[in-house]
Amino acid sequence: MRTVKYTKTTSWKQASAALAKDPKALAIAGGSDLLGMIKEGLEGKGLPRYENLIDIRTIAGSDAITFKASDGLTIGALATLSSLENSDDVKKNYPALARAAGAAASPNIRNSGTLGGNINQRPRCWYYRNTEFDCYKKGGEFCFAVTGSNAYHAILNGELCYIVHPSDTAPALIALGASAVISMADGGEKTVPFDSYFTGPRVDVLRENILKQGDLLKEVRIPAPKAGTGMSFLKAQRRGETYDFALANIATVIVKKDGKVDDSRIVLSGVAPTPYRATVAEEAIKGQAITAQVAQAAADKALLQARPMTDNAYKVGLAKSLIVRSILEAWA
């Protein structure tokens, strides 16, 4: 039986300091992702065998959700996915986020899984999650998905590693213009837009975001929606009748002015190693009154850069169809 040290913390400073001084320490929130990885014994040259769990659920107030019409929404990183899905403030002002939180995993997992854990969960690539495969992401020297089974892998921006980002809430946060408040190892804090929070394999194949040892996601802040804002969240999954990770999902936010698109953010997950902002589609609809033809032309342009692998070409058509439906839904 494997044993790990467990430390309860009562402040972000204490938690960041405890993590910073021990390279084998890792933050635990709801544990729904992390405990599975520990039980499976996943480790490698670039993936430490974690021996010290720093509990951040014990930090008072870290699960609060507060909304002010003037400032927007602040969500403590320890807020559960269920509390987001059921919050009246979130449902009324940020329905795309409420839907994204409610689309993740099963009710049981959403009751314990936190927003911070959902954003920072590790990839689901089946080679990565299998102790037999020492791939690049574990510090090995090969990507098994390239010549192996890659039906659920990236069609955009893959390089070295072809994971897709697994979080349903991440694209909604980027589409809503959210920022991350990060508690840092030196006791300070910084605020970073989610646009630059997630990092791909080119930056560092061992990580998926900018957090360094000792950094923790403390809060998520989302500005109040502008007048004329419409939004949508859609998720395509293989097992539609039960819970499943996304084959692809999309969050779209459109700001309408004088009957035309004044501004938009269109963000997909399940297609690239990080949540993928379809800026080409955003540019294509700017200044337009949305019709099915305008949405289709934007979707076609957005997927021109796609480079599918042997088993995942279906994702190109899927992503296009999600872009069209989501633009039309946000516009309506």
Ligand SMILES: Cc1cc2nc3c(=O)[nH]c(=O)nc-3n(C[C@H](O)[C@H](O)[C@H](O)COP(=O)(O)OP(=O)(O)OC[C@H]3O[C@@H](n4cnc5c(N)ncnc54)[C@H](O)[C@@H]3O)c2cc1C
């Ligand atoms: C069967 C199953 C199905 C799932 N389906 C989906 C799905 O369809 N869509 C989806 O989006 N997700 C899905 N998930 C993932 C699930 O949403 C996450 O497991 C959950 O949100 C993680 O939250 P947690 O609080 O349990 O995190 P933990 O398991 O405690 O932590 C996960 C990781 O995040 C890190 N972490 C946690 N909080 C912070 C923080 N505040 N700052 C920095 N790092 C932090 C931990 O160190 C760890 O590495 C599924 C999970 C399972 C087990």
Ligand code: SF4
């Ligand atoms: S896609 Fe990434 S995680 Fe999966 S086998 Fe390749 S290197 Fe490993």
